[in-house]
Amino acid sequence: VEKLHLLLAEAGLELVPAEIWGHPTVAASARKRGKEPGEILLDVSLHYAAMKGLKDRMKRGRPDIAHFCMLLALGSLLNRAGMLELYVNTYDGRMIGVSPHVRLPRNYNRFVGLVEQLLKEGRVPPNSASPLLWVEPYSLEELLERVAPSRIFLLSEKGGKVGAAELARRVASEPKPMVVVGCFQAGDFSERILKLAHEVVSISQYALDAWVATAKVLSAVEDALNLF
Protein backbone atom coordinates (compact mmCIF):
# COMPACT_ATOMS: atom_id res chain seq x y z
CA VAL A 1 0.00 0.00 0.00
CA GLU A 2 1.27 3.43 -0.95
CA LYS A 3 -1.66 5.44 0.34
CA LEU A 4 -4.89 4.71 2.11
CA HIS A 5 -7.83 6.49 0.53
CA LEU A 6 -10.39 7.32 3.22
CA LEU A 7 -13.86 8.37 2.17
CA LEU A 8 -16.14 9.87 4.81
CA ALA A 9 -19.47 9.22 3.17
CA GLU A 10 -22.86 10.90 3.34
CA ALA A 11 -21.69 13.38 5.95
CA GLY A 12 -24.51 15.45 7.45
CA LEU A 13 -22.84 18.62 6.24
CA GLU A 14 -25.03 20.95 4.18
CA LEU A 15 -26.40 24.48 4.17
CA VAL A 16 -29.96 24.77 5.44
CA PRO A 17 -32.20 23.63 2.57
CA ALA A 18 -34.63 26.19 1.14
CA GLU A 19 -37.71 24.28 2.24
CA ILE A 20 -37.11 25.21 5.90
CA TRP A 21 -35.63 28.71 5.53
CA GLY A 22 -38.85 30.15 6.90
CA HIS A 23 -38.96 28.03 10.05
CA PRO A 24 -38.67 30.10 13.26
CA THR A 25 -35.68 28.15 14.69
CA VAL A 26 -33.79 28.52 11.41
CA ALA A 27 -34.59 32.21 11.08
CA ALA A 28 -33.56 32.83 14.70
CA SER A 29 -30.23 31.02 14.44
CA ALA A 30 -29.40 32.79 11.17
CA ARG A 31 -30.25 36.19 12.63
CA LYS A 32 -28.12 35.49 15.70
CA ARG A 33 -25.13 34.92 13.45
CA GLY A 34 -25.90 37.83 11.12
CA LYS A 35 -26.35 35.53 8.12
CA GLU A 36 -29.10 34.47 5.74
CA PRO A 37 -30.83 31.12 6.45
CA GLY A 38 -29.28 29.70 3.28
CA GLU A 39 -25.78 30.61 4.46
CA ILE A 40 -25.72 28.62 7.69
CA LEU A 41 -25.09 24.92 8.24
CA LEU A 42 -27.98 22.67 9.06
CA ASP A 43 -27.47 21.58 12.69
CA VAL A 44 -29.84 19.30 14.53
CA SER A 45 -28.79 20.79 17.87
CA LEU A 46 -30.24 24.11 16.69
CA HIS A 47 -32.81 23.12 14.07
CA TYR A 48 -34.36 20.00 15.54
CA ALA A 49 -37.91 21.30 15.29
CA ALA A 50 -37.43 22.56 11.75
CA MET A 51 -36.00 19.22 10.63
CA LYS A 52 -39.02 17.15 11.64
CA GLY A 53 -40.44 17.08 8.15
CA LEU A 54 -37.13 16.68 6.30
CA LYS A 55 -36.43 13.55 4.29
CA ASP A 56 -33.69 11.34 5.82
CA ARG A 57 -33.48 13.63 8.81
CA MET A 58 -31.49 11.06 10.84
CA LYS A 59 -28.64 11.43 8.37
CA ARG A 60 -28.59 15.22 8.26
CA GLY A 61 -27.57 18.23 10.32
CA ARG A 62 -24.57 16.65 12.04
CA PRO A 63 -21.48 18.76 11.30
CA ASP A 64 -19.99 17.44 14.56
CA ILE A 65 -19.58 13.92 13.14
CA ALA A 66 -17.64 15.09 10.08
CA HIS A 67 -15.62 17.43 12.29
CA PHE A 68 -14.47 14.66 14.64
CA CYS A 69 -13.77 12.18 11.87
CA MET A 70 -11.77 14.72 9.87
CA LEU A 71 -9.72 15.72 12.93
CA LEU A 72 -8.90 12.09 13.65
CA ALA A 73 -7.93 11.39 10.06
CA LEU A 74 -5.80 14.52 9.68
CA GLY A 75 -4.02 13.91 12.99
CA SER A 76 -3.39 10.23 12.29
CA LEU A 77 0.07 8.73 11.84
CA LEU A 78 -0.97 7.71 8.32
CA ASN A 79 -1.60 11.33 7.38
CA ARG A 80 1.51 12.58 9.14
CA ALA A 81 3.50 10.03 7.14
CA GLY A 82 1.95 11.26 3.87
CA MET A 83 0.03 8.01 3.41
CA LEU A 84 -3.56 9.24 3.60
CA GLU A 85 -5.89 10.78 1.06
CA LEU A 86 -9.07 12.07 2.66
CA TYR A 87 -12.33 12.83 0.86
CA VAL A 88 -15.63 13.94 2.31
CA ASN A 89 -18.84 13.13 0.52
CA THR A 90 -21.89 14.99 1.83
CA TYR A 91 -25.50 13.95 2.21
CA ASP A 92 -26.47 16.21 -0.67
CA GLY A 93 -23.86 14.66 -2.96
CA ARG A 94 -21.01 17.16 -2.89
CA MET A 95 -17.41 16.03 -2.81
CA ILE A 96 -15.08 17.98 -0.55
CA GLY A 97 -11.35 17.80 -1.13
CA VAL A 98 -9.05 18.14 1.87
CA SER A 99 -5.41 19.15 1.86
CA PRO A 100 -3.39 16.78 4.04
CA HIS A 101 -1.76 19.89 5.52
CA VAL A 102 -4.91 21.72 6.61
CA ARG A 103 -5.00 22.55 10.30
CA LEU A 104 -8.71 22.23 10.87
CA PRO A 105 -10.23 24.37 13.65
CA ARG A 106 -10.49 22.31 16.82
CA ASN A 107 -13.37 24.42 18.02
CA TYR A 108 -16.75 23.30 16.71
CA ASN A 109 -18.16 26.78 16.13
CA ARG A 110 -15.13 27.80 14.13
CA PHE A 111 -15.32 24.62 12.09
CA VAL A 112 -18.95 25.43 11.29
CA GLY A 113 -17.97 28.92 10.15
CA LEU A 114 -15.23 27.50 7.95
CA VAL A 115 -17.52 24.98 6.27
CA GLU A 116 -20.13 27.65 5.67
CA GLN A 117 -17.49 29.68 3.89
CA LEU A 118 -16.39 26.58 1.96
CA LEU A 119 -19.89 25.76 0.75
CA LYS A 120 -20.59 29.37 -0.19
CA GLU A 121 -17.29 30.20 -1.90
CA GLY A 122 -16.29 26.76 -3.15
CA ARG A 123 -12.95 26.87 -1.39
CA VAL A 124 -11.10 28.15 1.67
CA PRO A 125 -9.27 30.39 1.77
CA PRO A 126 -11.42 31.96 -0.97
CA ASN A 127 -9.57 32.69 -4.22
CA SER A 128 -6.54 30.72 -3.09
CA ALA A 129 -4.65 28.81 -5.78
CA SER A 130 -3.79 26.09 -3.25
CA PRO A 131 -6.85 25.89 -1.00
CA LEU A 132 -7.00 23.84 2.20
CA LEU A 133 -10.57 22.68 1.59
CA TRP A 134 -12.49 22.83 -1.65
CA VAL A 135 -15.66 21.59 -3.31
CA GLU A 136 -14.69 19.23 -6.12
CA PRO A 137 -16.22 19.80 -9.55
CA TYR A 138 -16.99 16.09 -9.92
CA SER A 139 -19.26 13.47 -8.41
CA LEU A 140 -18.31 10.58 -6.16
CA GLU A 141 -18.48 8.19 -9.11
CA GLU A 142 -16.17 10.44 -11.11
CA LEU A 143 -13.75 10.61 -8.18
CA LEU A 144 -13.62 6.83 -8.01
CA GLU A 145 -12.86 6.65 -11.71
CA ARG A 146 -9.97 9.04 -11.24
CA VAL A 147 -8.58 7.37 -8.12
CA ALA A 148 -9.33 3.83 -9.30
CA PRO A 149 -8.93 2.10 -5.94
CA SER A 150 -7.80 -1.51 -6.15
CA ARG A 151 -10.41 -2.48 -3.57
CA ILE A 152 -13.13 -0.56 -1.72
CA PHE A 153 -13.97 -1.68 1.82
CA LEU A 154 -17.13 -0.20 3.29
CA LEU A 155 -17.77 -0.33 7.05
CA SER A 156 -21.28 -1.23 8.06
CA GLU A 157 -22.87 -3.09 10.94
CA LYS A 158 -24.52 -5.25 8.31
CA GLY A 159 -21.24 -6.36 6.75
CA GLY A 160 -19.26 -9.55 7.13
CA LYS A 161 -17.64 -9.80 10.54
CA VAL A 162 -13.93 -9.04 10.41
CA GLY A 163 -11.80 -7.86 13.31
CA ALA A 164 -10.15 -4.46 12.85
CA ALA A 165 -6.69 -6.08 12.84
CA GLU A 166 -7.69 -8.58 10.15
CA LEU A 167 -9.31 -5.85 8.05
CA ALA A 168 -6.12 -3.81 8.44
CA ARG A 169 -4.03 -6.67 7.09
CA ARG A 170 -6.29 -6.92 4.05
CA VAL A 171 -6.22 -3.17 3.51
CA ALA A 172 -2.45 -3.02 3.87
CA SER A 173 -1.97 -5.77 1.31
CA GLU A 174 -3.82 -3.80 -1.38
CA PRO A 175 -1.89 -1.51 -3.74
CA LYS A 176 -4.55 1.24 -3.59
CA PRO A 177 -7.16 0.53 -0.94
CA MET A 178 -10.13 2.72 -0.12
CA VAL A 179 -12.06 2.55 3.14
CA VAL A 180 -15.53 4.08 3.36
CA VAL A 181 -16.95 5.19 6.71
CA GLY A 182 -20.49 6.51 6.99
CA CYS A 183 -20.45 9.93 8.60
CA PHE A 184 -24.01 9.99 9.82
CA GLN A 185 -25.77 9.24 13.08
CA ALA A 186 -28.26 6.56 12.17
CA GLY A 187 -29.87 4.90 9.21
CA ASP A 188 -28.33 3.01 6.34
CA PHE A 189 -26.01 3.91 3.53
CA SER A 190 -27.83 4.87 0.37
CA GLU A 191 -27.85 2.30 -2.41
CA ARG A 192 -25.69 4.64 -4.44
CA ILE A 193 -22.84 4.31 -1.94
CA LEU A 194 -23.36 0.66 -1.07
CA LYS A 195 -23.08 -0.52 -4.64
CA LEU A 196 -19.64 1.07 -5.01
CA ALA A 197 -18.10 -1.24 -2.40
CA HIS A 198 -16.22 -4.40 -3.27
CA GLU A 199 -16.64 -5.62 0.25
CA VAL A 200 -18.92 -4.62 3.14
CA VAL A 201 -17.35 -5.37 6.51
CA SER A 202 -18.28 -5.01 10.17
CA ILE A 203 -15.46 -4.48 12.68
CA SER A 204 -17.59 -4.79 15.80
CA GLN A 205 -20.62 -6.44 17.30
CA TYR A 206 -21.70 -2.94 18.40
CA ALA A 207 -22.99 -0.07 16.28
CA LEU A 208 -19.99 2.24 16.48
CA ASP A 209 -19.90 6.01 16.40
CA ALA A 210 -18.41 7.12 13.08
CA TRP A 211 -15.37 8.58 14.86
CA VAL A 212 -14.72 5.36 16.75
CA ALA A 213 -14.88 3.38 13.50
CA THR A 214 -12.59 5.88 11.77
CA ALA A 215 -10.06 5.78 14.59
CA LYS A 216 -10.09 1.98 14.81
CA VAL A 217 -9.46 1.42 11.12
CA LEU A 218 -6.69 4.01 10.90
CA SER A 219 -4.99 2.75 14.07
CA ALA A 220 -5.16 -0.86 12.98
CA VAL A 221 -3.70 -0.06 9.55
CA GLU A 222 -0.94 1.95 11.22
CA ASP A 223 -0.14 -1.01 13.45
CA ALA A 224 -0.20 -3.39 10.49
CA LEU A 225 2.36 -1.15 8.77
CA ASN A 226 4.39 -0.62 11.95
CA LEU A 227 4.05 3.13 11.61
CA PHE A 228 5.48 5.00 14.56
Add this chain to the structure above:
Amino acid sequence: VEKLHLLLAEAGLELVPAEIWGHPTVAASARKRGKEPGEILLDVSLHYAAMKGLKDRMKRGRPDIAHFCMLLALGSLLNRAGMLELYVNTYDGRMIGVSPHVRLPRNYNRFVGLVEQLLKEGRVPPNSASPLLWVEPYSLEELLERVAPSRIFLLSEKGGKVGAAELARRVASEPKPMVVVGCFQAGDFSERILKLAHEVVSISQYALDAWVATAKVLSAVEDALNLF
Protein backbone atom coordinates in the same frame (compact mmCIF):
# COMPACT_ATOMS: atom_id res chain seq x y z
CA VAL B 1 -6.54 -7.42 32.53
CA GLU B 2 -10.02 -7.03 33.90
CA LYS B 3 -10.42 -3.32 33.26
CA LEU B 4 -8.33 -0.60 31.70
CA HIS B 5 -8.25 2.53 33.84
CA LEU B 6 -7.94 5.57 31.60
CA LEU B 7 -7.00 8.89 33.13
CA LEU B 8 -7.42 12.01 31.00
CA ALA B 9 -5.03 14.30 32.84
CA GLU B 10 -4.80 18.06 33.27
CA ALA B 11 -7.76 18.67 30.99
CA GLY B 12 -8.29 22.34 30.13
CA LEU B 13 -11.72 22.24 31.70
CA GLU B 14 -12.43 24.91 34.32
CA LEU B 15 -14.78 27.78 35.04
CA VAL B 16 -13.37 31.19 34.18
CA PRO B 17 -10.99 32.10 37.03
CA ALA B 18 -11.84 35.19 39.08
CA GLU B 19 -8.75 37.10 37.98
CA ILE B 20 -10.21 37.63 34.49
CA TRP B 21 -13.93 37.99 35.30
CA GLY B 22 -13.68 41.68 34.50
CA HIS B 23 -12.11 41.27 31.07
CA PRO B 24 -14.36 42.53 28.24
CA THR B 25 -14.30 39.27 26.23
CA VAL B 26 -15.26 37.28 29.32
CA ALA B 27 -18.00 39.70 30.33
CA ALA B 28 -19.39 39.70 26.78
CA SER B 29 -19.48 35.92 26.42
CA ALA B 30 -21.10 35.51 29.84
CA ARG B 31 -23.73 38.13 29.06
CA LYS B 32 -24.49 36.49 25.72
CA ARG B 33 -25.28 33.25 27.56
CA GLY B 34 -27.18 34.94 30.39
CA LYS B 35 -24.69 33.71 33.00
CA GLU B 36 -22.18 35.17 35.42
CA PRO B 37 -18.50 35.18 34.34
CA GLY B 38 -17.72 32.62 37.07
CA GLU B 39 -20.40 30.26 35.73
CA ILE B 40 -19.02 29.77 32.21
CA LEU B 41 -16.20 27.54 31.01
CA LEU B 42 -12.89 29.08 30.10
CA ASP B 43 -12.58 28.71 26.32
CA VAL B 44 -9.59 29.95 24.35
CA SER B 45 -11.73 30.33 21.20
CA LEU B 46 -13.75 32.98 23.07
CA HIS B 47 -11.36 34.27 25.71
CA TYR B 48 -8.04 34.36 23.91
CA ALA B 49 -7.35 38.01 24.69
CA ALA B 50 -8.35 37.61 28.33
CA MET B 51 -6.08 34.58 28.74
CA LYS B 52 -2.88 36.34 27.69
CA GLY B 53 -1.78 36.96 31.25
CA LEU B 54 -2.91 33.61 32.68
CA LYS B 55 -0.37 31.15 34.06
CA ASP B 56 0.00 27.99 31.94
CA ARG B 57 -2.35 29.41 29.34
CA MET B 58 -1.35 26.79 26.75
CA LYS B 59 -2.84 24.09 28.97
CA ARG B 60 -6.11 25.88 29.69
CA GLY B 61 -9.41 26.80 28.08
CA ARG B 62 -9.72 23.73 25.84
CA PRO B 63 -13.02 21.97 26.63
CA ASP B 64 -12.94 20.60 23.08
CA ILE B 65 -9.99 18.32 23.84
CA ALA B 66 -11.66 16.70 26.86
CA HIS B 67 -14.93 16.47 24.93
CA PHE B 68 -13.42 14.62 22.06
CA CYS B 69 -11.29 12.28 24.19
CA MET B 70 -14.26 11.43 26.41
CA LEU B 71 -16.46 10.65 23.38
CA LEU B 72 -13.80 8.34 21.98
CA ALA B 73 -13.33 6.56 25.31
CA LEU B 74 -17.05 6.17 25.99
CA GLY B 75 -17.74 4.89 22.48
CA SER B 76 -14.82 2.45 22.48
CA LEU B 77 -15.21 -1.32 22.34
CA LEU B 78 -13.48 -1.51 25.74
CA ASN B 79 -16.19 0.63 27.31
CA ARG B 80 -18.98 -1.15 25.50
CA ALA B 81 -17.58 -4.43 26.84
CA GLY B 82 -17.56 -3.05 30.40
CA MET B 83 -13.77 -3.03 30.50
CA LEU B 84 -13.04 0.68 30.86
CA GLU B 85 -12.96 3.01 33.85
CA LEU B 86 -12.64 6.63 32.79
CA TYR B 87 -11.48 9.52 35.00
CA VAL B 88 -10.92 13.12 34.08
CA ASN B 89 -8.45 15.22 36.01
CA THR B 90 -8.66 18.94 35.32
CA TYR B 91 -5.98 21.61 35.13
CA ASP B 92 -7.17 23.06 38.43
CA GLY B 93 -6.94 19.68 40.16
CA ARG B 94 -10.51 18.45 40.23
CA MET B 95 -11.34 14.81 39.63
CA ILE B 96 -14.40 14.11 37.51
CA GLY B 97 -16.06 10.73 37.68
CA VAL B 98 -17.80 9.42 34.58
CA SER B 99 -20.48 6.76 34.39
CA PRO B 100 -19.67 4.24 31.67
CA HIS B 101 -23.29 4.59 30.60
CA VAL B 102 -23.41 8.35 30.11
CA ARG B 103 -24.43 9.45 26.64
CA LEU B 104 -22.35 12.58 26.39
CA PRO B 105 -23.70 15.39 24.17
CA ARG B 106 -22.10 15.15 20.73
CA ASN B 107 -22.57 18.83 20.19
CA TYR B 108 -19.80 20.99 21.63
CA ASN B 109 -22.03 23.78 22.89
CA ARG B 110 -24.25 21.32 24.73
CA PHE B 111 -21.21 19.62 26.24
CA VAL B 112 -20.02 23.01 27.51
CA GLY B 113 -23.40 23.67 29.11
CA LEU B 114 -23.34 20.25 30.77
CA VAL B 115 -19.86 20.73 32.22
CA GLU B 116 -20.80 24.18 33.50
CA GLN B 117 -23.70 22.59 35.34
CA LEU B 118 -21.39 19.82 36.60
CA LEU B 119 -18.82 22.23 38.00
CA LYS B 120 -21.49 24.41 39.59
CA GLU B 121 -23.69 21.70 41.06
CA GLY B 122 -21.10 18.96 41.63
CA ARG B 123 -23.05 16.43 39.60
CA VAL B 124 -25.35 15.96 36.64
CA PRO B 125 -28.20 15.49 36.72
CA PRO B 126 -28.23 17.64 39.87
CA ASN B 127 -29.47 15.87 43.02
CA SER B 128 -29.38 12.50 41.29
CA ALA B 129 -28.42 9.52 43.43
CA SER B 130 -26.77 7.89 40.41
CA PRO B 131 -25.28 10.77 38.46
CA LEU B 132 -23.75 10.45 35.00
CA LEU B 133 -20.91 12.86 35.74
CA TRP B 134 -19.77 14.05 39.15
CA VAL B 135 -16.95 15.90 40.87
CA GLU B 136 -15.14 13.47 43.15
CA PRO B 137 -14.54 14.49 46.75
CA TYR B 138 -10.92 13.31 46.58
CA SER B 139 -7.67 14.24 44.88
CA LEU B 140 -5.88 12.41 42.09
CA GLU B 141 -3.44 10.91 44.61
CA GLU B 142 -6.35 9.66 46.72
CA LEU B 143 -7.99 8.17 43.65
CA LEU B 144 -4.82 6.26 42.83
CA GLU B 145 -4.69 4.92 46.37
CA ARG B 146 -8.24 3.63 46.03
CA VAL B 147 -7.80 2.17 42.55
CA ALA B 148 -4.26 0.91 43.20
CA PRO B 149 -3.29 0.28 39.56
CA SER B 150 -0.72 -2.48 39.07
CA ARG B 151 1.16 -0.25 36.63
CA ILE B 152 0.70 3.31 35.39
CA PHE B 153 1.73 4.09 31.80
CA LEU B 154 1.91 7.77 30.92
CA LEU B 155 1.97 8.87 27.27
CA SER B 156 4.41 11.64 26.46
CA GLU B 157 6.53 12.59 23.47
CA LYS B 158 9.46 12.52 25.86
CA GLY B 159 8.92 8.92 26.91
CA GLY B 160 10.65 5.74 25.81
CA LYS B 161 9.71 4.78 22.26
CA VAL B 162 7.21 1.93 22.15
CA GLY B 163 4.84 1.16 19.29
CA ALA B 164 1.15 1.29 20.15
CA ALA B 165 0.80 -2.47 19.56
CA GLU B 166 3.72 -3.26 21.89
CA LEU B 167 2.39 -0.90 24.54
CA ALA B 168 -1.00 -2.60 24.20
CA ARG B 169 0.56 -6.00 24.86
CA ARG B 170 2.19 -4.67 28.01
CA VAL B 171 -1.03 -3.01 29.14
CA ALA B 172 -3.08 -6.12 28.44
CA SER B 173 -0.70 -8.30 30.48
CA GLU B 174 -1.20 -6.20 33.62
CA PRO B 175 -3.91 -7.15 36.13
CA LYS B 176 -4.96 -3.51 36.69
CA PRO B 177 -3.31 -1.17 34.22
CA MET B 178 -3.79 2.58 34.07
CA VAL B 179 -3.00 4.71 31.03
CA VAL B 180 -2.59 8.46 31.41
CA VAL B 181 -3.17 10.77 28.44
CA GLY B 182 -2.56 14.49 28.74
CA CYS B 183 -5.68 16.38 27.72
CA PHE B 184 -4.06 19.69 26.86
CA GLN B 185 -2.86 21.37 23.70
CA ALA B 186 0.79 22.05 24.38
CA GLY B 187 3.30 22.17 27.18
CA ASP B 188 4.44 19.45 29.53
CA PHE B 189 2.78 17.42 32.22
CA SER B 190 3.16 18.93 35.65
CA GLU B 191 5.66 17.25 37.95
CA ARG B 192 2.75 16.19 40.12
CA ILE B 193 1.37 13.98 37.35
CA LEU B 194 4.70 12.82 35.93
CA LYS B 195 5.91 11.41 39.20
CA LEU B 196 2.85 9.16 39.51
CA ALA B 197 3.81 7.16 36.42
CA HIS B 198 5.69 3.88 36.58
CA GLU B 199 6.62 4.22 32.95
CA VAL B 200 6.61 7.15 30.50
CA VAL B 201 6.13 6.00 26.91
CA SER B 202 5.94 7.58 23.48
CA ILE B 203 3.83 5.83 20.83
CA SER B 204 4.88 8.02 17.92
CA GLN B 205 7.68 10.10 16.48
CA TYR B 206 5.09 12.87 16.07
CA ALA B 207 3.48 15.02 18.75
CA LEU B 208 -0.03 13.59 18.66
CA ASP B 209 -3.31 15.32 19.34
CA ALA B 210 -4.69 14.02 22.65
CA TRP B 211 -7.62 12.40 20.84
CA VAL B 212 -5.37 10.59 18.39
CA ALA B 213 -3.28 9.24 21.28
CA THR B 214 -6.42 8.19 23.17
CA ALA B 215 -7.87 6.44 20.13
CA LYS B 216 -4.62 4.67 19.28
CA VAL B 217 -4.09 3.25 22.75
CA LEU B 218 -7.67 2.08 23.13
CA SER B 219 -7.75 0.53 19.65
CA ALA B 220 -4.45 -1.26 20.14
CA VAL B 221 -5.54 -2.70 23.50
CA GLU B 222 -8.81 -3.82 21.93
CA ASP B 223 -6.89 -5.55 19.17
CA ALA B 224 -4.50 -7.15 21.69
CA LEU B 225 -7.56 -8.57 23.50
CA ASN B 226 -9.34 -9.53 20.27
CA LEU B 227 -12.37 -7.49 21.26
CA PHE B 228 -14.96 -7.32 18.55
